[in-house]
Amino acid sequence: MSWRKEQRRAERGYHHGNLKEALLQAALGLIAEKGAAGFTFADAARMAGVSAAAPYRHFRDRDELLSSIAQRGFEQFEARLTAAWDDGRPDTVTAFERVGKAYLAFAREEPAFYNAMFESGLPVDANPALQAASERAFNIIRAAAERLAALAPPGTPRPPAMMMALHIWSMAHGVASLFSRGDAARRKLPMSPDELLEAEVLIYLRGLGFPTDRRPPAKSAEPPPVPPEASSGSGVPPGGPWGKPK
Amino acid sequence: MSWRKEQRRAERGYHHGNLKEALLQAALGLIAEKGAAGFTFADAARMAGVSAAAPYRHFRDRDELLSSIAQRGFEQFEARLTAAWDDGRPDTVTAFERVGKAYLAFAREEPAFYNAMFESGLPVDANPALQAASERAFNIIRAAAERLAALAPPGTPRPPAMMMALHIWSMAHGVASLFSRGDAARRKLPMSPDELLEAEVLIYLRGLGFPTDRRPPAKSAEPPPVPPEASSGSGVPPGGPWGKPK
DNA sequence: CGGCTCATGTAAAAGTCGTTCACATGAGCT
């Protein structure tokens, strides 16, 4: 039973050398399989091959470990949203939808981070660093909404970018929470969460007056950083945004 | 300290008489203040004035208590949504938005239920009764979407009602989870969660081609159960759905 | 190279929970 521990101890000596990181990784794995609620400080210590008291040299308590994970999560989240947005290339609407997909992809592919960030019940606003990280992630959506709002078709009132950002955030979060994870994900849906969110966003954007048809594959020429594009399409795609894809 | 317990015991004798209900109420209170994660079986027992083992005569384990609460929550939720929908009176769009507001109101006014239902991490689909209750609640939204879809303006493709229902659900859930409770609720918003959701839904409906202007106060005459109403309004309200109210 | 020091780890202990088990109580039926 404990020969592993002994052996590992032999390998690394009395001092672990990188316990903090090892604990974070262990916790990540545990949260992924048992949820933030089921995750245990003692388990993480065991998994790292140290005593139950050792983690207290690196984290004030269990919550601080969770916060650290959430923090990292927000950072990775921000990175993925940033990459998806890609500064609005090749065009604002396409990039915008890519951000939505990235949101869902993150929820699906990083359940542990997502769990720690949004479902662990830890008070985000109690930790300034955590709040700042969350803010930075949201700012990606906000910046994207800003650019999108600037393209509002002339003649219609320009929607407040902040409101758009909050709307999109709530859609992505709602779909991710309800359909893209765990329990309700098993609810049999007429379409995938990705398709569901894409249609939702497209309908929403159309409600704001944006042209939302899929554009034809770009002619290969590199478009300028911020193409004018103001009203390139005409309007409603045949069948609507929910037309069966493929 | 313990005179209360003694006194209560004197009042009610060895047998509590209504322990199951008392435990549910106690748990509800505890969840409201400390969240489903922080809620403790032992605490509920203490609050009901019985030993820590007593609850096991009424619930298989802690999870079953939580499930019972979630179940009740879904039932109350369904009742509130049903009342808000009011079978589509006075007109479908108005009633539909009332359902959205009811969703938020429930999340705000019944944090304990909401927590148990959506944030406690208990496997909804593992409990058939729970799943059924959740299904019934969702069916209200679904039925409302059905009626709304049937009113789709002629000439435009008719949106699938199920999709609409899922979209509306995700919006309401997203707004409720992110802005209407606990942590992120303190994020300073440019508008209230209610206004946020209302605008979101209106824009969405407009994207589907529905007329979404506010109608003038009804002339006092009782409208027929399902008024025709198909395209009573003209289209875009001045300033858009996000126009500063009041 | 020898010794100091401090970060890092351990063991033990206290307090809390969840859960089980043998036993106690008393409400309601016969």
Add this chain to the structure above:
DNA sequence: AGCTCATGTGAACGACTTTTACATGAGCCG
């Protein structure tokens, strides 16, 4: 009156969190 079974008690077990006193050894200083 007596029986019985649902309901409550107390004690006990193991797991977890957190604290405390003590151990180890890596890195630095002379």
